[in-house]
Amino acid sequence: MRDQDKPEIRKLPLFRDMSAENFETLMQAAYAQTFPAQLEMIRQGEPADFLHIMMEGTVELFSGWRGRETTMAVVRPVSTFILAACIKDAPYLMSARTVEKSRIIMIPAKDLRATFRLDPEFAMSTITELANCYRSVVRHAKGLKLRTSRERVAAYICRQSRLAGSTASFILPMEKRLLASYLGMTPENFSRAVKSLQTDGVAIDGMRIIITDLKALEAIAGPDSLMDGPDANAEFPGADFPDVQWSDKQRRTS
Amino acid sequence: MRDQDKPEIRKLPLFRDMSAENFETLMQAAYAQTFPAQLEMIRQGEPADFLHIMMEGTVELFSGWRGRETTMAVVRPVSTFILAACIKDAPYLMSARTVEKSRIIMIPAKDLRATFRLDPEFAMSTITELANCYRSVVRHAKGLKLRTSRERVAAYICRQSRLAGSTASFILPMEKRLLASYLGMTPENFSRAVKSLQTDGVAIDGMRIIITDLKALEAIAGPDSLMDGPDANAEFPGADFPDVQWSDKQRRTS
């Protein structure tokens, strides 16, 4: 584990507030590992022994069942993953594989669990982190149940543009097939969805998305802070979408 | 708030381990409320001011967007809901309405947040609770992405039968239209799915489900501890499903 890693990790909300001493102890137990691309480093169902911290590279979290599989998330530096499984000392619900060569720091789950018993600040950070994770999955599930695939693509483009600083143009952060699977559709359908959005303010050139008419796109996407985040909070005041109220006759969906 | 409520609440994993003193303080701040049926008590997007504890009745958690809506969960006594929003001091991601007349105890989110700063045991319980919630939604999302609606119905029946003590027959715990929406399909489609399962070991009589051939049903449902729970843990050893390995050619799904 490199010296410059520590300050990076220390900046994460999860580790920011704990005591310097406990942080050091945790880092003592940790070690770094570099994985080549396309390596399945975590297999769902196995016991969760380590909290993983992405330092460099890209990792896909996915799940399989009966020969089908779907990507649940794509993780980028610097962030942690599979916190919940470590806490519960339970089997991983998702598998993980590297998309590209990745450097990852692993903290033994045992030390993790010992530490938030010792350090109340770390316990607090863990609570906040888990609440964020939970809300993030709820949003994802809402999107799957309430939006059509075209709407999900439109909403994704709105969201990414916003994350990139509300720019009209940005580069897709991952392969389209991963994105398609994450959004709950086939690559073919994703491709068609993007193409069909060209009449609604989206242009595409390879991996670059250009929003030509934000109003038109938002009319499709119906961006909603309760599905597309981010959470309104003290840290990012005003970084929120409007919570539109709809009064038309409600009907149950999908 | 009734006297006999306290011991009931105290039994919940979330409140079980905190100090008696802090528990009392928290209960001082709480108050009970009774809602009639079909009352929308929480509207998504509003600030989360109270942790809710179901004492009697049934509550549906649902989400709406653009006039569509879908049920995310159905809550029964004795349990808590919308913990994450309270912690984050963020808007509710879901609405809640009573399905029947319900008695609910409400704890101010402010007191809640103050308490797990005071009580390390309560912080630990909160961590565990949130990890459970998170894993539960991940399971739900996996089911939506990996299974067809017929498979979801089959898996639901397996799961309920297991929860009822692995009995061959049980009563559906909620209206079929709620169940359908929770499982991500229309009532019509749910009805047809159940009917189509009659050739695979399921009989239905009104609200009663009878499993006539468990093996056949499981062949459809493919029950999997990573989707259908419960978590393997020290409390319920061996209460787990087999984690079947599939080696056929994997393909990306929906």
Add this chain to the structure above:
DNA sequence: CGAGCGGTTTGATCTGCATCAACAAGAAGC
């Protein structure tokens, strides 16, 4: 440089599920 290969796109077709409509069966209200 050309061959091979995985990712992407496009087209044709199929199908699972939603939608629409009609009706039956309870449950609630007058």
Add this chain to the structure above:
DNA sequence: GCTTCTTGTTGATGCAGATCAAACCGCTCG
């Protein structure tokens, strides 16, 4: 009691999105 409303079921039809197939990239690698 009868009416009215809600839920559940069944049938007919339509459509979103999956599947299958082929062509077209933009790679890497010999």
